[in-house]
Amino acid sequence: MLKFATIAIVGALSAVGAAKAVVSLDDLRQPDLRGPAPAAAVADDGAAQIVKGPDGHFWAEAKVDGRAVRFLIDTGATTVALSQTDAQRLGIDVRGLDYKYKVITASGQTRAASVKLASVAVAGAQVRDVDAMVIEKGLETSLLGMSYLGRLSSFQATPRALILRS
Known part of the structure; x- marks a missing residue:
């Protein structure tokens, strides 16, 4: 299973690299993507709704073990992938x-x-009890992958938002 997860992370990280290359070629007036993640709202039915960012990606601020972490939501990533910086902030040695x-x-x-x-x-x-990987080098933004998303009761992408139901 971990070999499969490793292979999937390779693909996801490649996709993130390609997305970063496209974003860097985008209009110079594009907002700073390192800023705060778009606010997630709770819909009337209790679902979390994440508005699509100006770059076309879904960004979320999650609470991981009680601490805030900004994630790029990546349905192509088999597992949650943490950057070194985020892992350290979470207290991981x-x-x-x-x-x-x-x-x-x-x-x-x-x-x-x-x-x-x-x-x-x-x-x-x-x-609870989410499998993740800490990437030693080369990952600037943590990825919220399927080891989290796949354990929700459902998630749905619309043209403007991602809807998460626990």
């Missing part, structure tokens, strides 16, 4: 991890370590 999985990022080949997150929540859509 990144130097003590076993980086035994090889992955390819936009910056080239690197390694990843498997971790378990106690909880991940986006606007109330919470999942």
Whole structure:
């Protein structure tokens, strides 16, 4: 399963690299994508609704083990992928991890370590005991992949928003 997850992360990270290349060629008036994530709202039926960002991607601020992490939502990523910076902010000892999985990022080949997150929540859509990987180098933005999304009761992409139901 972890080999499959590693292969899927390679594809997802390649897609993120391609998306970053397209965004960098976009109009110079484009908003700074490193700023705060678009606000997630809770709909009348209790579903979390994430508005599509100006770059065409879905960005979310999630609570991971009680701490805020900005994610690019990536349905092509098998697992949640954490950058070194986000992993450290979550209190993960990144130097003590076993980086035994090889992955390819936009910056080239690197390694990843498997971790378990106690909880991940986006606007109330919470999942407990989420499998994730910490990427050793080359991942600037953490990815919210299918190890979270696939455990929701449903998620739906519309032309303007992503709707998450826990």
